[in-house]
Amino acid sequence: MNDLPSAVRCLSLDTAAVRVTEALAARGVEAILLKGAGLARRLGQERHRLYTDVDLLVAPASFDLAQRTLADLGCHSALPEGRPDHRSHWYERPWRMPGPLSLTIDLHRGFHGVTDPEALWTGLSASARRIGLAGGLVAVPDEAGAALLVALHAAAPGRSDRPRADLLRALEVLPVDTWRSAAGLAKRAGALPSFALGLRLTPAGAALATTLALPRQGTPALWLRAHRSSPAALTIAQLAELPGVADRLRHLGPRLFPTPASMRHSSPLARRGPVGLLLAHLARLARNVGRLPAALNEVRAAQRGDHG
Structure with a gap:
């Protein structure tokens, strides 16, 4: 790891991982460091693999208590106020650590592609190993x-x-x-x-x-995500895979019409009062309509392709 600023950042992330893990343990919440230094050691890349955040997995039943613990540590949610942002996966929530460096704790209760998060937690926690890190101990897969x-x-x-x-x-x-x-x-x-x-x-x-x-x-939606297709194409593919009208409306609604908090979070124009918010919505809708033909082509290609 020859890049000194990156090395300092990784050390800061390791320290944050230990601090948060210890705070969670004090409240009876077990946590597993999913990637970071633990994965670097598994891959034999301790001196070479850089990472940019801390991914911690907790049991699904402990997720709310873990979030309160992060808030008590002075962390703040990186999502818009009012509700979890639909752009963030349901299984994780990013939190910003206080301090001079911008450090993120991604708190997980599951992982991409997992349909039984409780089974994931049971499997990973049963075989987790503890390693020394930044003067403390953390559990890793x-x-x-x-x-x-x-x-x-x-x-x-x-x-x-x-x-x-x-x-x-x-x-x-x-x-x-x-x-x-x-x-x-x-x-x-x-x-x-x-x-x-x-x-x-x-x-x-x-x-x-x-x-x-x-x-x-695999499904077209899985294939599209794996191949870095556009968000619009992924939304359409996911929509087609939902079983009923109500499910599709719940999926599509917040993507077509984000909450004011979500709009203000992502758009400077939306922060300029009610008129700015309306204009930001209209501009967003126009962009989405313009992307629709290309997105449909991506979905058709995924439907024709090999989804394995």
């Missing part, structure tokens, strides 16, 4: 848990190249038996489609998926 998370993150990379790089490294250093155990964890957590899709994003991972006889049962 074992090798199989790390392999699971790497593949799931590759299936939902956002705009970052890091998840693909982590997957390539994990495929180099983790043995087949570890990946087989990870597939078992994925199955129990209802995450096998995303796990298999994440692996199949690379040639080595695709060969491993064949060795493990993983199913090809």
